[in-house]
Amino acid sequence: MLLAPVANSDMLDTTSTTTSTTTWQFGRSSGVLDRAAKPLEGLYACANSTSVARRNPEVVVFRSAFLQNISIDTMPLLTQSQADDEEYVLVASLDNARNLSNILKAITFKDHAIFSATPNGLKVTVEDSKCMQANAFIQAEIFQEFTIKEDLVGFQVNLTVLLDCLNIFGGSTVPGVSTALRMCYKGYGYPLTLFLEEGGVVTVCKINTQEPEEPIDFEFCSSNVTNKVILLSESLKEAFSELDMTSEVLQITMSPNQPYFRLSTFGNSGNAHYDYPKDSDMMELFKCTKTQTNRYKMSLLKPSTKALALSCKVSVRTDSRGFLSLQYLVRNDDGQICFVEYYCCPDEEVEEE
Structure with a gap:
């Protein structure tokens, strides 16, 4: 029997120290979450994206029209995250960023996605023409770290940009080589911050968030x-x-x-x-x-x-x-x-x- 991820879904039986950090910020104007996303009896989610390319092990080149600001930060990743942890309402870490990027690719057919987070995990929603909806559920247990300070955290981001950031190191499939991810969000009007580390190189991507649209309720029970x-x-x-x-x-x-x-x-x-x-x-x-x-x-x-x-x-x-x-x-x-x-x-x- 397979275990279903949410109560209404009865499918299925069933960091590293760094020598340098590159910070990028891009996206549209920040939005504000002024209403709670409707719960789906379990998980919630968030998503967004821009366009990035990595040319060599030390340099990251952005190809995004949304690029707003670039800065170089030499503070180690662990020091940065510890200093800011108290300000974040959501922190999620993975030893392998592919575990997030692969499942997001499975619902990438429109530019923007709605992220909803609860203590149970993340739910990412993408919709088309109010006739079709896709949801990706990532349980909290899948993350090496999952900390949320509110019952519900929601925002909307550009999914294409987010995927480009997650694959900024080229999405290596070499056994034993992976990109570590630390995803942080301060809440209301702040960007989604990604700390990505591979081979001692850390890149920080900041993706501006937008106010999430209300997902369609298909009333499928x-x-x-x-x-x-x-x-x-x-x-x-x-x-x-x-x-x-x-x-x-x-x-x-x-x-x-x-x-x-x-x-x-x-x-x-x-x-x-x-x-x-x-x-x-x-x-x-x-x-x-x-x-x-x-x-x-x-x-x-x-x-x-x-x-x-x-x-x-x-x-x-x-x-x-x-x-x-x-x-x-x-x-x-x-x-x-x-x-x-x-x-x-x-x-x-x-x-x-």
Whole structure:
């Protein structure tokens, strides 16, 4: 059985001393959090980004149009963080920044993301056209240090910029070589500060925050779920490789009777169907109470394939309205479990025909 990250998500059974520090500041004007983000019964999150490139082990070059200010600081990283710790409302540290950057890449399809933090961990939310929402959940236990001084800390940042900063050292995949991360936030109107260290070189990135928009509440709760299956991710990858992705929609049929679980496309090559027997080795759980056939815009679902590529299991759920939930179980480089969830509205125009 897999452990779900939040109460309403029933998927799934289941620093170093430095010789020099380079400080960069960039981003839009700082925003203010004047309302609490709506809780999702567990985790909250925050995200943002800009554009950075590293040319050699000692020099970092920014390519961002948002670049505002650069300064050089020779104070060691540990001294800096200890001096400022009391001012931060949120401090999160990782020995390997890839554990954060990889899961953020799984929800990167728009520039900005909403970060919400609670004592349980981080939730990062990205939305598109009020029809689709992606959430990445990073539990507090995954961080080597996770300190929060308020019940809820929220802000919005540019996700592209944040990812560029997290990969400022090139995102090394060499065994035994990783970039350490210390992420700090002072709260109301302050930038998100990243301390990144690799091989004795420390870079400090400051990303200006904005007031977070209110996330859409899809009102997707387990009590309204009518059908649910849990699959090994490899089987869903295989299905997508065989279906015609030129189709404008993906049709999902879930039923207690045959065809049980069917994916269908209607593209340039004609109609294609991919069926899963309920007793398939790839099917870890089959729980369908009524026959449902819904269509979803392929353009909205394609971003979720980023999470699928990283995951080992996926939960597919539909509620009584036809809303779709895709929950992905992702293991990071250290074998720890994170979750990514996508919500998608059904294609109402197709249903009305």
